[in-house]
Amino acid sequence: MKMTRRDLMKYSAAMAAASAIGLDLPLPRGAHAAAGPDRWVKGVCRYCGAGCGVYVGTAGGKVVAVKGDKDNWNKGFLCLKGNFLPAIMTAPDRLQYPLLRRGNKFERISWNEAMDLMVGKFHDAIRKNGPNGVGFYGSGQAFTEESYVINKLFKGGLGTNNIDGNPRLCMASAAVGYVSTFGKDEPMGAYDDINHADCFFIIGSNMAEAHPVIFRLVNERKQKGKDVKIVMVDPRKTLSARIADLHMSFTPGTDLAILNAMAHVIVREKLYDKGFVDKHTLFKTMVDPGPPPKISKVSWDDYVKFLDDYTPEAAEKLSGCPAGEIVKAARWFATSKATMSFWCMGLNQRTRGVWVNNLVHNLHLLTGQICRPGATSFSLTGQPNACGGVRDGGLLSHLLPYGRAVANDKDRAEMEQFWGVPAGRIQPKPGLTAMEMFQGVNTGAIRCLWVACTNPGQSLPNVEVYRKGMAAENTFLVVSETYHPTRTSELADLVLPAALWVEKDGTYGQSERRYQYVEKAVNPPGEARPDLNVMIDFAQRLMTAMGRGTEAKKLFPYKNSEEVWNEIRLCSRGTAYDFMGMTRARLKKEHGLQWPCPTESHPGTIRRYTSEYDVLVKQADPKAEGVLFYSAKADNNRVTVWLRPHKGPAEPPDKEYPFALTTGRQIEHWHTGTMTLKVPELKRSAPDAYLEINPRDAARVGVKNKDKVRVTSRRGSIVLEAKVVDVPRDGLVFMPMHYPDRMINALTTDAYDALSKQPEFKICAVKLEKA
């Protein structure tokens, strides 16, 4: 039968899908002429922290297709957003030239003019106010090389720690949670654990929409495994709950009580692993939140006594979650062959974000459900390089690269020596965190702020307050952006056009410690440049203006991203991260490598802290067998079970504002929509924000589906269309976060976690009226 060109294209598409599931679908005879891209370039998806491997198809110098990498962890699968990636490259609002604000208008200027102006303003601010008068706000979407270089400039070159990143808004609580429990950041497990788990405990995560490809693996495990249980803890009955065996709904902000009650059941019913607890854990409580927090070691008996207050019945009273469900979840968690937890912003974006992270880890430590295939405690990540560039690379105001801390004398001295800057250059006091930095912009303490690859003019909580500071005349705001205008670039004094995704090359590190190289596939449009190139240029010009020109040449000699990467490998050598085996050549060839990867023959580490998989265990203790938490050296390799009491949100609903508002993602869109809302088919599918409310609450408020509703918090008010659907529990409403013309963050609270400084986007109080 003769195949038409259309048939060939369909078959070609079908083959891509068939190969993803291992279905043999041979190409028909004579079909090899099917139309396709000229060239396929290996890379990583531009969106979330899942880090799906992709191949980018180009033709005529443009990106025309994307397909999943079947040899990578994602087995060839991509989500809806990933499939439509080509459209983000050619959006009509791609910025091609530097723009300078003149009054209410922007005018095109040359790169030379832009850099001269920027250097002059930063130099002037440093002369007048010292290095802490300037700041940088970065991104979990920048390449690792970009984040490393700008961190080196600010902390090592200029001597200010006022450099933070947008992961402060999305995963700081997870990072501090891992560090406070295990001594070091990042999950110890991998996506491969999904293939071995018999119980999934998913809390504060709508994986089906926010991380669809990881959710597909969970779904696959559920279908293929024998008696695999899924527990979903969420006050909304989301798409993810479709496959759950147990959906536990609760009053927002009361999950600390539920997790402590699960621990209560595990202890009361003697479901804990005494051998593991005795060998690997210790118990701590926070006597005073500080700062700095005062911490005290306590005993197992103290912990058991602490849990007395958290009977399932008491937790039910606090949370509205039935006691029977708490008991069932605790038993499944403890008695499965292997339990894997997943969580995301539902836990992290909270004023008790660190505490609730600790409580999830507690369950794994009590039951020994950790450091075995399928048994692990896994925080999902929002951005493609939040783990790699920001957490690992130390692009946060309290960190230095690869597990080092600003406040630690030895770490500072080590980095000063490594970078070759004078002793004492790195300030011992952590700099301003994201919210503090924008408060500093408001007060005038920060005179010059450079924002790169992120959109705080839309994404900050209580955003209108901070937009005023960004737009103020005495603030010099530089924004490096791919598109213009965004809700941040519209406030800028200077907008620099940035190359996007495969228009440049660099390294991404995703949630499971996997580092992957993104190869350049096409040229950027107009005069847009890779941020790395701009950062090196700026560093040399500014330090020269400051009389540190010779030093600048030594600090920033890089001719390409590979030279930066090689320095990063050296910087990580001998740390718990150790990238020495991840040469650029290997990253080009392999489908990602997981750290620690200390030598070029090392395959990467799928699971940390266990001698079977992690070479660093034997390095820490040659006699060690099995689990060794070498990350917790200060506590004799014992990790911490924390006594964290239930504490509710900063702004619970009350008489005047009787509903809890939560915000989150839709499957079609990502973050502030600068990319996905440029994709016509995604925009058509999900064109606007809405207020999700259940039928009972809708009836109480007097609104019907598609009615206009005014949503008002103590900070702002917006009108949206009602979507009446039985998803959120009574008293809870939901709004998607993506839409720039809706600015839902005008409503959210900027209260933040005292330990992680991450704001509580997930809960604030609102009132509703039919508009």
Added chain:
Amino acid sequence: MAIASVIVAAEAGAVEAVEADLGRLPNTTVYGSKENEIVTVIEAESVAALTDGLQRLAAVERVVGVYPVYARVHE
């Protein structure tokens, strides 16, 4: 013309029924299945119309997931 290949995941034991339902949808071709996952290709006159096709797949009874694998956006 726009084309997308999609893996449609069906509930356990429902693959044949779902395959039959998918086959009845307009501009939809089923190429085969493995375990509970069905290789499906949808066509549309424009790329914008592809999402309608994806939504139709998701609405089929006993479908538990729709995972696009490949899409030709520019043609």
